[in-house]
Amino acid sequence: MFFHIVLERNMQLHPRYFGRNLRDNLVSKLMKDVEGTCSGRHGFVVAVTGIENVGKGIIRDGTGFVTFPVKYQCVVFRPFKGEILESVVTMVNKMGFFAEAGPVQVFVSNHLIPDDMEFQSGDMPNYTTSDGSVKIQKDSEVRLKIIGTRVDATEIFCIGTIKDDFLGVINDPAAV
Template identity: 90%
Template sequence: MFFHIILERNMQLHPRHFGPRLRDKLVSKLMKDVEGTCSGRHGFVVAIMGIEHVGKGLIRDGTGFVTFPVKYKCVVFRPFKGEILEAVVTMVNKMGFFAEAGPVQVFVSNHLIPDDMEFQSADTPNYTTSDNSVKIQKDSEVRLKIIGTRVDATEIFCIGTIKDDFLGVISDPGAAS
């Protein structure tokens, strides 16, 4: 889910930027430093929307750099356990498939794919029901439920399932042809 939240960060600025455009410099540095980063706590920072508040700067001993506490509004993407969302399948193999929901990768193991879907190792590997009515392959759109998240320093991975009511394929790129 995408959220609009307020975050805080201490920004260090070199004294050469002090002047009438100090605030602009602070904003552009903040965008450069923060946009595109990911933390386990707040998720992926997609875009900064504005500055809420810039606190009083504090001169660092020894270096002359000044630290400003900056509060800013931003759009983040944070997956939650139990959340249901839509995703695009990026890779299919016999272990299961990977899908992408915005910046986050979700893996759905073959144990969490309905039992009536079998793996087929054709040119485009896929999972298909015995009557061929439903097929999951690269670029399929699926609705899945996140059942677990794993967080490391700069990335969030999710484990998902499509083995539940109202989950599974919503559109299949091959169906039209």
């Protein structure tokens, strides 16, 4: 699920950026630092959408770096149990397959894949129904439901299932 929230961060800025463009430099550095990171609490920071305010800078002794407390708005993505996500398959093996929904990695184990789909090993390992009409392989797009999340301080990992109504392949790359 996506959230638009306000976060705070202390930005250290090198003295060479001081000047007319200090604020711009600060913002671009913030984006570079923050976007794409993951915190267990808030989830993945997808994008910085604005700066709320920039506090007074404190000059570090010895280095000349200045620390600015910056409040910024950002969009975060945090997966929840029971959430339905659309994802792209990244790897298939006999244990199941891995997929990515944006920044989050999801593992679908083989017993959470419908029983009528069988693992086919080979050059392009895949799960295929007996009549071959549905195939899950690398780069397939799959709609799945998250049934468990593992949230560490800097990492979120999910396991999902496609064994439910309206879940499974939503776009076969071979057909495109």
